[in-house]
Amino acid sequence: xxxxxxxxxxxxxxxxxxxxxxxxxxxxxxxxxxxxxxxxxxxxxxxxxxxxxxxxxxxxxxxxxxxxxxxxxxxxxxxxxxxxxxxxxxxxxxxxxxxxxxxxxxxxxxxxxxxxxxxxxxxxxxxxxxxxxxxxxxxxxxxxxxxxxxxxxxxxxxxxxxxxxxxxxxxxxxxxxxxxxxxxxxxxxxxxxxxxxxxxxxxxxxxxxxxxxxxxxxxxxxxxxxxxxxxxxxxx
Numbered sequence: 001x002x003x004x005x006x007x008x009x010x011x012x013x014x015x016x017x018x019x020x021x022x023x024x025x026x027x028x029x030x031x032x033x034x035x036x037x038x039x040x041x042x043x044x045x046x047x048x049x050x051x052x053x054x055x056x057x058x059x060x061x062x063x064x065x066x067x068x069x070x071x072x073x074x075x076x077x078x079x080x081x082x083x084x085x086x087x088x089x090x091x092x093x094x095x096x097x098x099x100x101x102x103x104x105x106x107x108x109x110x111x112x113x114x115x116x117x118x119x120x121x122x123x124x125x126x127x128x129x130x131x132x133x134x135x136x137x138x139x140x141x142x143x144x145x146x147x148x149x150x151x152x153x154x155x156x157x158x159x160x161x162x163x164x165x166x167x168x169x170x171x172x173x174x175x176x177x178x179x180x181x182x183x184x185x186x187x188x189x190x191x192x193x194x195x196x197x198x199x200x201x202x203x204x205x206x207x208x209x210x211x212x213x214x215x216x217x218x219x220x221x222x223x224x225x226x227x228x229x230x231x232x233x234x235x236x
Contacts, residue, residue, distance in 0.1 A: 018061070047069060
């Protein structure tokens with residue numbers, strides 16, 4: 001945990017917080033902090049800075065905080081991702097939050113197993129927990145927004161055109177002839193399919209909406225590897 005992420009309920013005054021949950025235990029047991037120590041802190045969706053530990057007991061830690069710095073700038077990308085396996089999704093959410101992706105759409109596809117949509121990982125609390133773990137790792141405070149879209153065609157035909165207006169439209173596709181750009185660093189919508197890829201009809205539906213199939217080469221990557229590799233390649 002490289003940053004202690006705070007929210008409104010932690011504040012007992014304008015510049016003082018009390019922690020009584022897993023963050024408290026992490027500070028005590030992992031960081032081994034003591035009164036007088038300073039920790040990197042940030043308020044959710046707000047500024048970041050430092051927290052000075054002023055008191056510790058068995059159940060809580062109190063800090064005075066000075067939050068005056070902006071978090072890292074978000075990446076200019078919207079990620080559209082076919083819903084992966086629940087265990088993989090946990091890691092992907094953490095990685096995306098660490099990388100600075102702030103808009104994530106999880107969509108259906110013919111090769112997405114129906115049972116994935118019933119996973120507890122898709123609960124608001126679980127999604128937030130994994131996003132916040134990624135933020136703490138990267139020292140960021142801006143929580144990504146995750147949208148669940150269970151119907152492929154209505155989303156691609158009705159919502160995606162507006163989401164991708166005036167943006168680079170990239171469809172990750174191993175069999176594509178064009179190579180994915182490097183250091184694009186401009187507004188983009190990146191679409192990544194499920195394990196096994198989108199079926200031909202889904203690819204054509206995306207192409208009809210202006211998305212260009214692109215590849216990173218001949219190697220077939222797992223989804224969680226492809227997500228990190230593509231985002232890193234596009235935004236340096």
